[in-house]
Amino acid sequence: METMERTRYSIDSERIRRKFDRACLTYDEAAVAQQQIARHLSAIWEVYQQKHRFHPATALEIGCGTGGFTRYLQQSCASALWTLNDLYPTCADKALSYCAEGTRFVCADAATKAWKGRYQLIASSSVFQWIPEPESFVGRLAGCQRRGDVLLFSTFLPGNLVEIRELTGQGLFYPSTEQWNDWLEPFYQVDFQETETIRLLFTSPQAVLRHLKETGVTANHSEFWTPGKLRTFCAAYLEKFGTNNQQVTLTYRPLYILAVRK
Secondary structure, three states: OHHHHHHHOOOOHHHHHHHHHHHHHHHHHHOHHHHHHHHHHHHHHHHHHHHHOOOOOEEEEEOOOOOOOHHHHHHHOOOOEEEEEEOOHHHHHHHHOOOOOOOEEEEOOOOOOOOOOOOOEEEEEOOHHHOOOHHHHHHHHHOOOOOOOEEEEEEEOOOOOHHHHHHHOOOOOOOOHHHHHHHHOOOEEEEEEEEOOEEEEEOOHHHHHHHHHHHOOOOOOOOOOOHHHHHHHHHHHHHHHEOOOOOEEEEEOEEEEEEEEO
């Protein structure tokens, strides 16, 4: 099933770049679930830091975006020498505003970049679902870390945005928790792992589509909305995912992982 899913669905990096670039101005206000995930991931990190008194000297954030996760990381790792990465330099200007002078920004596709040097902390929130070959990506990140270094990330599980997939047939490939554990096992010991379901409520299917556009989370979709297709979509959405109080749902299924380099 995994192989078939990967064959059917590929990551269009250029389309993603354009969609997220357009969403930069609206992302912070619209990305309610992603902000909740970033806060929770930072809380997981703070617990680990306090328990192990771990204060990394060098750190890398992959996919910093507008800095929703960056600002929390900077508060807990202010003394670290930071490298921020993203595809979108216009978005990253805001992320860099949370950082100390001397923070380095690398504008690159994290999935294909040959990361070098050592990072005692590699962190990322709501980004790894965009990585087309996560198994080899984990291996490349492990090459930048030594025993005791930390990989901290959130991604999404099967069932994420299930409403959109069921009605349009489109959606990203979301590896299972077991698959992530298999990919991490050669390099990392998983110290903490947690799953969550976040169900947002919207006043209409059109409001859901607006949310998706303003956050860029369906940036790889190629759906073209004619008036007829939009009416059909909205009617089906209301029928299948409407609530008793005349709202509709949109489901996020985040996975949180903190893993320590072996």
